[in-house]
Amino acid sequence: MTTDITPGGPAPLAGIKVVDLSKILAGPYATMSFADLGAEVIKVEHPEGGDPTRGWGPPFVGEDATYYLAINRGKKSVTIDLKSEEGQRLIDRMLEDADVVVENFRPGSSLQKIFDYRELSARHPQLVVLHISAFGEEGPLRDEPGYDMVAQAAGGLMSLTGEPGGPPMKAGYAMGDLGAGLFGVIGVLSALVERARTGRGQYVTTSLFECQLAMHVNWATNYFADGKRPHGLGSAHPNLAPYQAFPATDGYFVIAVGNDGLFESLCVAIGRPDLAVADAFRRNRDRVENRERLAEILSEAFATDTVEHWVTLLKQHQVPVSAIKHLDEIYDDPHTEAIGMIGTVEHHTGDLRQIGFPVSYSGVRPPLRTAPPRHGEHTREVLAEFTPTLTS
Template structure:
């Protein structure tokens, strides 16, 4: 039934993805990339919300949907109907992992909560993703990436000094939550091999969003106030950011004091700067930022980008050009790495899909299944996995269950 690659780490693991939008589907996609069989359950008419977000691909997909749903099959079930719930429970009984992000208490109302599904299936791994701590007073609050970015202080650290709070360009909290959730599922699968028992994993967008604040968060606690915002610059590493040469922009990331010495002597030919006591260490340079930055900007602006890049590379200092998104996706580096796959599409002929970022023994896992057309796997999965005859599936379809 499934197009599996037996050599992938999660081959033989079945995941039932009853989540929507981004964090849950991202978690399930990661597991699918690693070899798991992923069955994505969607509403028969609407499908996942993201099938209606962004640029259209065919009649039921969009670029947004496709970005988080490769390596999955789509099965449609109306979980508001008793037969839909029954079929879901039967699918769960055949699965190793269930991922859901219903509103708090919603899965339980449908008879699909952890305590309900684990009866007779003590080895079930069940991942619940919500906006806030499910044990706290805000458990019932819906969670949205934009709101969480505001509430966790992420907007306050993003952007340029003196400008309004700024969100990340992508839904960073959702994506990190999906990755953290996948990590937790992998840990539970590993533990299950030893104990034979499953786990109920509970993930909250707020918790994961707060983790993203990382060193900025710890600095805020040490100082007792918000750290300054530096835009493309770094709070404690100098010089580190986007700079304008005479003919274009480039990224320079001087990572330590030895590199700074080479930068001054070999790249901008100003040994006097590194010999200045105010600029000897990263801590010194950060403290004397206002005196240092104008000098660096002047020297970089006086030189052509290619000259700077050649000198930086020769000196072993991290650097690069600033590309547009389309330029980056179509670059020789991206193509050589096989990071963009072209998959067949039943309506549009073909579609672009980002490839998994992993390599195992030198090989990148293939995109085994392109993002699915709504309900493409319903007959196949119900027939092969649950033994439901075609005539019964036809009846269920006529009744709006599938």
């Protein structure tokens, strides 16, 4: 299959049909990714209200909250009551030529029992089913419900976020849900590759909790090595220094010193070459052990001028540095425009700006194909194949 991605042309997942039975964020983010890559995605919603995120506002654009609009482009919306016999019959017909099903039914719920994978695979052996839960398939928490903040708390992220001694903080992004969505995408794509060899689909599972643990990476190995309970370091890094935010006269900026050579360049830039040869700071391990003292020295130096001054100067010395930007500044930045990460889709209210897919293929980014669908917008179109009376 070609990997050309041109408007109206073939795409990596062209020909793949996804039935999206999920709601909220993790599942819909995964299925939007499939849609961006060219799959046909049918979003199945309850006839009364649909995906709850349609009401997660303000702000709203038309009748839908922007939260919903952010994660559902490229899909077709079909309204079906999954608990009704007719609804189950329609879904079963729909799965006859489907490749992927994504669902986040609560473990032990009636819907999970209705759409049991063993029964689905017996009738539709080609199906790859992705199940996203809060805490996974086993263990004492398996039946617990969960939202992103619960995952951030239970999975450790909140204990590592915030200033030392301060209150716990959640990440600004929904890292619990988004992490599970992204790992779910990886799971489905690898299962499709295996299906190409074996001809059979499989049951792919992930959870918000598991994905939080997967993203501990260096925090986990630090703890396994020394047994010390990790805690929040503000903007600082547990294994590098200086690697954090510093205050200037008019705001904050960050520096990321990842090796001793960069530290030497930083010291030369601020007129303190002596720091680079001092025993307390010469090597990264020394700087990490003496991070508080080093931060005090650097903070005193940076407090003498503006963010723009320091960013300009440190860039001249090849020190990784950035002002801390707000979203409006990022969206208006020439670099954001140059890489084409923001596009528009034709929504019934007018042009709708969207953040694009963050991967390019041979230099081409997947196009934004269609707007997030209105509730039940494609019910008649999609179900006409199975219920001809809908066309009359």
